[in-house]
Amino acid sequence: MKKWFRYSYALCISIFFSCSDSFFEIKPKGQASIDDLSSKTGVEALLLGAYAAVDGVNGKLGDGWASAESNWVWGEVASDNAYKGSVSGDQNPINAIEGFFVEATNVYVTDHWTTLFDGVQRANVILQVLPRVQDIAETERRQIEAQARFLRAHFYVELVRVHGNVPYIDENTENPGEVPNDRPIWNEIEADLQFASDHLPHRWTDKGRATKWAAITYKAYIHMLQNEHAEARPLLLDVYENGGFSLMPSYEQNYRTAYVNNEESIFEVQYAVNDGFQLGQYTGSPNAGPGNSIIGMTFMGGSGFLQPSHNLVSAFRVGDNGLPLLDDTYTPDDILPYSTTGASVLYTEPVDPRLDHTVGRPGVPFLDWGVQLGHAWIRDPTNGGPYITKKQMFLLAERGSNSGATGRTFSNANNYRKFKLSHVILWLAECEAEIGSLARATELTNLLRNRAKQSNVVSFDDGTPAANYKVEPYPVAFPTKEYARKAIRHEHRMELAMEGYRFYDLVRWGVAGPVLNNFMQVESTRMSYYQGRHFTVGQNEIWPVPQREIDLSVKDGVPVLVQNPGY
Numbered sequence: 001m002k003k004w005f006r007y008s009y010a011l012c013i014s015i016f017f018s019c020s021d022s023f024f025e026i027k028p029k030g031q032a033s034i035d036d037l038s039s040k041t042g043v044e045a046l047l048l049g050a051y052a053a054v055d056g057v058n059g060k061l062g063d064g065w066a067s068a069e070s071n072w073v074w075g076e077v078a079s080d081n082a083y084k085g086s087v088s089g090d091q092n093p094i095n096a097i098e099g100f101f102v103e104a105t106n107v108y109v110t111d112h113w114t115t116l117f118d119g120v121q122r123a124n125v126i127l128q129v130l131p132r133v134q135d136i137a138e139t140e141r142r143q144i145e146a147q148a149r150f151l152r153a154h155f156y157v158e159l160v161r162v163h164g165n166v167p168y169i170d171e172n173t174e175n176p177g178e179v180p181n182d183r184p185i186w187n188e189i190e191a192d193l194q195f196a197s198d199h200l201p202h203r204w205t206d207k208g209r210a211t212k213w214a215a216i217t218y219k220a221y222i223h224m225l226q227n228e229h230a231e232a233r234p235l236l237l238d239v240y241e242n243g244g245f246s247l248m249p250s251y252e253q254n255y256r257t258a259y260v261n262n263e264e265s266i267f268e269v270q271y272a273v274n275d276g277f278q279l280g281q282y283t284g285s286p287n288a289g290p291g292n293s294i295i296g297m298t299f300m301g302g303s304g305f306l307q308p309s310h311n312l313v314s315a316f317r318v319g320d321n322g323l324p325l326l327d328d329t330y331t332p333d334d335i336l337p338y339s340t341t342g343a344s345v346l347y348t349e350p351v352d353p354r355l356d357h358t359v360g361r362p363g364v365p366f367l368d369w370g371v372q373l374g375h376a377w378i379r380d381p382t383n384g385g386p387y388i389t390k391k392q393m394f395l396l397a398e399r400g401s402n403s404g405a406t407g408r409t410f411s412n413a414n415n416y417r418k419f420k421l422s423h424v425i426l427w428l429a430e431c432e433a434e435i436g437s438l439a440r441a442t443e444l445t446n447l448l449r450n451r452a453k454q455s456n457v458v459s460f461d462d463g464t465p466a467a468n469y470k471v472e473p474y475p476v477a478f479p480t481k482e483y484a485r486k487a488i489r490h491e492h493r494m495e496l497a498m499e500g501y502r503f504y505d506l507v508r509w510g511v512a513g514p515v516l517n518n519f520m521q522v523e524s525t526r527m528s529y530y531q532g533r534h535f536t537v538g539q540n541e542i543w544p545v546p547q548r549e550i551d552l553s554v555k556d557g558v559p560v561l562v563q564n565p566g567y
Contacts, residue, residue, distance in 0.1 A: 038132040040140075046126045047144055050151045051208070053119035054269050055416075056291045065091065066111035067158070068291025069269050070392070070416050071500030072306045073097060073108065074162050074543075079502035080330075080519040081493070085307035085384035088529065091294070094305075099520075099533040100540045104547035104567050109163075113546045116159045120169060123152035127171035146199035149192035150210040150218070156189050157222060161504055164542035164564050177553055180560050181545065186222060193219040202244070207261045208270035213243045217266050217419045224427050225508050233431040236424050239266070245421040247447065251455040252357040254422075255391040257402045257414045266419040273413045274405050285404035288411035297377055297388055299369075300399075301409030307384035308359040310335045310526075311519050312497055315490070316355035322453075322472030324352070324494070326486045330518050332525055338362045338386050342374035350470035356458040358497050360388030364466040365458055368396045383527070389498050392416075417499075422448060426492050433484035439477040441484050445491050446473035452494075485509075513537040539566030 037046060057064030066073060076082040077098050084094045096102045102109060126148040130141060152170075159166045167179035168188050196215035203211060216235050223232035239245070246263045253259040261268055273285040296302025314334040317325055327334070337346040342362040360366045362374035366388065375381045377388065394403045394412040403412040429444035450473050458466045478484035492505055506512040516535040524530040544567035553560040 034129060034132065037129050038134075040133060040136045043126060043129050043133050043136070043144060046122070046129060047147060050119065050122040050126060050148060052287075053115075053122050054151065054154065055271075055287075055289055056115055057286070057289075063293070064115065064291030065294060066108040066291075067115035068289070069418070070289070070292050071158075071504075072292065072295055072498075074112070075500035075503050076306060076498055079506060080309060080516060081312045081497055081502045082309055082389070083307045083384045083527070084305060085379070086294070086304040087380045088383050090303065091305065095529065097543075099529065100516075100535050101533065102543055102567075104544035104550070104563060106544070109544050110546040110548055112162055113159065113166075113549060116155045117169075119155035120152055120159075123148045123155065124169065124171040124173075127152075142199045143201070146196040146215075147210050150196035150200070150215050153189045153192040153196070153218065156185060156192075157218070157225075160185065160189070161225070162543050163545055165562075166545075167561065178555050178560055181562060186226060189222055190219060193222070208268060210267065213239055213245070214267035214419060216243075217424060220424075220427060221419075224430070225504065227508060229431040229434040232427060233435065236428040236431060239424050240421070240428055243421075243424075245424075247421055247425075247451050249451075249454070251354055251452055254417060254420060255357065255414070257394060257398060257412070260413075260415040264421045265417055266421065266424070267417075269416040269418060271411075271413045271415050273403060273411060274401075285407065285409075285411035288404060288413060289416060290408075290411055292392055292416075293408045293411045295389060295392060296410035298379060299377070300393065301404065301411075304379040304384065306389045306498070307378070308387040308389055308498065309519075309523070310385060310387075311522070312493075313355065313359055313361070313387060315493060316352045316358075318350050318352055318470055318472075320350065320470075322350070322470040323474065324487070324490050326490055330522050332522055335526075338374070340374045340381075340386070341376070342372050345467050348468055350468045352452065352471045352494055353455060353457045353469040354452050354471075354494050354497075356390075356466060356469075357455075358390055360390050361467075362386050365460060366390070367393060371460075383529075385527075391498055422495055426488065426495060429488050429491070433478065433481060433488055438479075438481065438484050441488065442474050442477045445488055448491060448495055449473045507541045512541060536566060539564075543567075 036042060055064065055069045056067035073094055074097070077084050077094060084091070084098050088095070093106050093108045096106055097108060127145065130145055133141070156166070165181040165184060167176070167181045168185040169176045169179055173179060193215050196210060197212050197219065200210060200212045200215055202213065217239050220232045220235035243266070245266060248254055248259065248262055248264045253262065254264060269289070271288040273288045275287055277286050294303040295306040297304050311330050314336055319325060339346050339362050345361070345363040356364050360372050362372050364372055366372045372388065374386060378384060378386060392414060394414055403409055425444050425447055429441045432441035432444060449471055452471045457469045460466055474487065478487060489509060493502065506515055513535050520530045520533045542564055545561055545563050550559045550561045550563060
């Protein structure tokens with residue numbers, strides 16, 4: 001599936017359902033009716049439109065940066081992994097997210113809510129039309145329903161992670177504007193994922209469709225978000241033991257276009273470039289993750305957003321034994337030296353080799369683009385530091401073929417890997433540490449550390465490693481649960497950095513306040529925009545409900561939607 005027909009949603013965007021069919025007796029010109037879509041062909045077109053919304057760009061509402069499937073704004077810039085980057089005034093609403101002074105009128109808050117609920121509606125339309133379809137086998141009907149419910153669950157997870165309690169609107173909701181956000185909706189999300197796992201196949205010929213294993217993994221993840229380790233553990237074990245997935249031999253293979261849809265991948269968002277579709281400035285590549293289009297550096301056709309932080313880079317340090325330092329507190333002394341011109345790699349102590357597959361550092365080869373030349377490659381080093389995100393990039397040799405040839409050329413064919421076997425291993429290790437065996441937790445963690453040890457390292461043209469790389473497995477079982485937590489949480493960061501999970505991990509672990517306040521206090525000595533910024537525990541774990549949505553939800557003169565505490 002490369003890429004699913006995104007703009008098929010034009011067929012359903014103007015459909016409204018009522019209790020009778022009389023509304024459909026007069027058809028507006030240029031708009032489809034329920035009768036036009038009540039066929040196998042029609043419902044499959046609607047399904048493609050729902051899949052297309054997974055990338056967070058619906059072809060109508062903004063550019064998708066606020067709702068990008070990679071969660072680079074909410075999952076990374078809001079964490080200690082990344083700065084907004086670019087220049088201070090560019091995409092100014094992200095500054096408020098980075099510094100935790102967001103208001104309910106912030107356009108990123110609004111665009112995220114609106115775009116994700118657009119996805120919910122696409123899924124609901126499928127479930128409304130499907131019972132009317134006659135020319136379809138029952139097994140296929142169930143599979144379409146299962147995919148629609150998987151997608152609806154996905155959109156709701158994205159909404160809940162950012163906005164907390166949201167109104168639950170399904171295909172039977174008659175008055176969506178009157179549904180309150182007065183409770184968590186995890187049970188409804190779990191029910192959709194359970195149905196999906198019961199009725200979806202293990203694999204599809206079409207790449208990118210939801211599978212049984214994707215649904216089980218997603219269900220496990222929502223238990224992890226709620227710290228329900230006992231419920232997550234058997235699901236993760238099922239995927240790990242029976243899913244038929246295996247780790248890629250070398251770590252960086254999960255982040256290269258040549259290895260999309262590989263044997264480690266459980267669910268990927270499919271990208272395609274130069275496919276003939278057109279959407280404003282994205283002419284040529286609107287199906288290639290436009291929501292990520294501004295994170296590449298300017299020489300790659302992006303705008304220089306999402307720059308890795310000093311804090312993240314320093315976290316990749318290891319001792320002479322190849323084990324992480326597991327420091328509790330970040331200080332200015334932890335900031336690694338670097339060459340502003342990229343003339344050399346100034347930090348010569350050992351680092352985990354995953355660092356230079358994740359971060360573009362001065363003096364280190366940046367894929368096949370050449371050695372990174374320090375500040376010359378950065379729009380504003382005083383605003384974003386010296387580093388470049390790397391996992392989402394394409395090769396120089398792929399420019400114009402696996403990247404956009406026109407318009408904003410950073411958009412590329414390097415799929416976003418939503419779930420991989422490495423996610424399952426990390427979460428399973430966490431479950432074992434919390435409720436199972438510390439020895440088993442160590443064994444699982446070491447699977448990833450051994451993969452990192454055996455992986456290719458970034459090297460210069462003559463084959464010389466670009467830095468002092470070292471990583472070793474833990475030689476003995478974790479001695480205590482507290483040590484296991486530190487080690488596994490650190491492994492999460494090393495393995496998944498810049499992939500959109502960090503902020504949500506800090507929140508679910510209950511450490512977002514101390515970690516992010518320590519981070520911002522240190523960063524304020526170097527970057528003035530952090531001065532006076534603070535994470536408020538009990539408020540900043542989630543973001544506002546858009547004020548516009550509250551204003552529109554009035555019933556009997558009273559708003560139906562309730563704002564989150566502190567906003």
